[in-house]
Amino acid sequence: MKIIYLLLFIIVYSLVIYSQTKISGTIKDVNNAPLPGANIYIKDTYDGISSLADGSFSFVTDEEGEAIFVVSFVGYKNFEQAISLDGKDKIIDVILEEESTEMGTVTVSAGSFEASDENKAVILRPLDIVSTGSDADIYSTLETLPGAQQIGETEGLFVRGGSASETKTIIDEMIVQNPFFSSIPDLPSRGRFSPFLFKGTIFSTGGYSAQYGQALSSVLVLKTEDLPKQTLSAISLMALGFGGSHTQLWENSSLSAEAGYYNLDPYFKLQPQRADWIKAPESFAGSMNFRHKTSDNGMLKAFTSYSGGDLSLYTPNLDALTQKDLFRMKDGNFFFNTNYREIFGEDWTFFSGYSFSNDYNKINLTSDYIEQSQILNTGKVTLSKKLFTGTFLTFGSEVQNIIYDNTFNIFNKKLNEMYIAGYIESDISISKDIAARIGFRGEHSKLIDKFNFAPRISLAYKLGKYDQLNFAYGQFYQAPAKDFLLQTTDLNYEQADHYILNYQYIGEKTTFRIEAYYKDYDQLTKGTIFTYPYFNLPLTSFTNAGKGYAKGIDVFWKDNQLFDFGYYWISYSYLDTKREYLNYPTLATPPFAAPHTFSFVFKYWLQDITTFAGVTYSFATGRPYFNPNNPEFLGDRAKNYHNLSLNFSYITSIFDNFTVVFFSVDNLIGYNNVFGYRYSTDGTIKSPVVAPALRTAFIGMFISIGQVNPY
């Protein structure tokens, strides 16, 4: 009985009799600057306060005994200290250490342009990719960025003096063999993948990560969208064809399907074409996209697409003007990509992917029959471990099996390439102002039976809140192109060394970036290949004796400040490059390199008519072309290139369904651009290489069913 009363007494006593402890002090960072708004408290109690503008704080707690004093603040490591709450005043001055993984710290970025919706400082937004130029093609947007050339006569990204084959497209970490529709002589093809598939784009014009290989100049890294935000159907009606799609969203998964039919015939009848079409391009395309969220951080994706087409046209025969050469092509491309990403435990990120593609062309060229197919099976596994704050170790491996099957009339040749690569890379934050990425990549190709080993280094030094200095160095290897390998496999890798120095300022409203680079090419493949267009010169044997260099300066300025409802960007590139490869008799500036390239892109939201308007002006100085009559190899220059294009997206609703009407005109002022000239074998007749039409207009309508308004 007594014990119970004693117990009662103790309980009552503990409730009634207490003392107060006053705790005060200041919260500062390592530079002695006050940190206002930090949360200061006694662990597991309500007692605490926020620091004031001068970093000071003072509060009183009723708690007693041993406790833990905590300070927490966004972007800083938590501060904890044991404290005795004994009624005596306490003064605690705290210096908080910065947490380097938080926003606003330095990231390695030499050589790359990033477009993303994520909240970090990036140069472009996905919308910029979709809404630039006249044709909603990722690649035409990238041509408005410095480092890329304005090439109108063929597809591909020609980066910093590199040929199109030196740029590789990567979707969800997996290399894509044929990112463009099949090539037609002297006509550009579009990119195969819709820009709407991607949430993030990194366009690296050099010095990129060891996770990617087989690209001497550049990689375009595309990240597909995660779970879509809603269930939606859409219809598109265009001057070129029509299509439809449906996306179904469940709690953690989604499935979407899309199909389209395109026939350029009616369009070509309306709009005179310079090319002599027999059958305007007709194609079918379909795709399916599956997403499943496996956990908070896990995602399984699968994407498959098929497209097939048929076209035929006459190309001029400069050796016999009374004749025309027939070119007929049927093509098909099947693409499949699946990948799984998960974060395990606290520190491990796991990625695995598999991709299959089969691309074929059947071509009738005058009386010749050509059949080409390329089958790719590739797998990739990457693991990343956080070693400590701001420092990651990433390693993995990639395997590619490529089967080339080429038929030229009765001759058939098959090649079976097995390519294996391993890579290891570490992102290190040396201090809060300095970050480094050091990586190595090793590769082996079965066809040429050679190894290579490439180091890559990238450094970033943060100068202020918004600007930083970057440096990158790397070695890059690429196996010789298929056309060479079909002739001989007694070849070596082509090689390029990149040196990049970059300054960038990414502010709240403006972005400025300047980058100087030097690229040293070695072991480029020499030899005569009879693919169009080839230079009629004495036969050259197959060796890796080629070489070259490219140096230049890229400048980029983007301004979101000048206009309330609009923004613009300006790109300028200076390029000095020479190379000796293919059947070049000497070092020369190649036909795909203009010394000066300039682009101006302006976008404006016209509130009153709910129209998003865009203007793109591009300029490039004349590029070299091959004139057999000129003793100086590639000594002639085409005239300067100008292009002004406009695009309008009118946003409205049709029967309450959100609708976009898209209209664009390419080369509005009708400037007659000549990309170069082709000569007859004897050099007496020349013919200009020009765009397929002087002006191109495009109109289309996209209706989202079920999406009432964009809000």
Add this chain to the structure above:
Amino acid sequence: MKYALLSILALLFVNNSFAQDKYEKTMKKNLAKIDSAKSVESYIEAANSFERIALTEKDKWLPYYYVSFCYTLANYQAKENSEKDSYLDKADSFIHLADSLAPNNSEIYTLRGMISQSRMAVDPMSRWMKYGAEADRLFKKAVELDSLNPRPDYLVGTGLFYTPEQFGGGPKTAKPLLKKALDKFNNFVPENEIAPNWGREMTEQMLNEINKK
């Protein structure tokens, strides 16, 4: 003996209700802080106070909910976009903690919708496609979970109010939704004194503004 045991039980109960009382009292005190807050600093000060409760009362979703709410409100007062995004990042992480304690809660979905809506407002031109759709989905889910909750209607109405007419927005389109929200506010009885109960004044204000035109 019996009597003594009862006294202990009673005392334990008192002690317990004292803790409960302290929780509610502090929550109420902090809610008053939100009401009087006008600047980023004052919202963060309120957020910090709620966070202290949240870290102590680890099984309660409401403190986390209010931390998130304070950061969402702080975003509206911030000037720079990166600052707005950093507050919304905080808001997002805290509402997910609340969500894990109280899944399928209409109020939590409402606040998540409000965060997406705020994300969009930071850079509408490039974000409306993503965050607009996301906000729409979250508000729909909030209504589905509790059709009497006035806040989703209020927020959707607010969004429409500030959306240009040609986009299918504008005061006229917003009016029926705001009216609906007000009707729901009139019948709304919060679960208790500290449960979410905001938005009524703003709804009335906006309706007045529409009626004036």
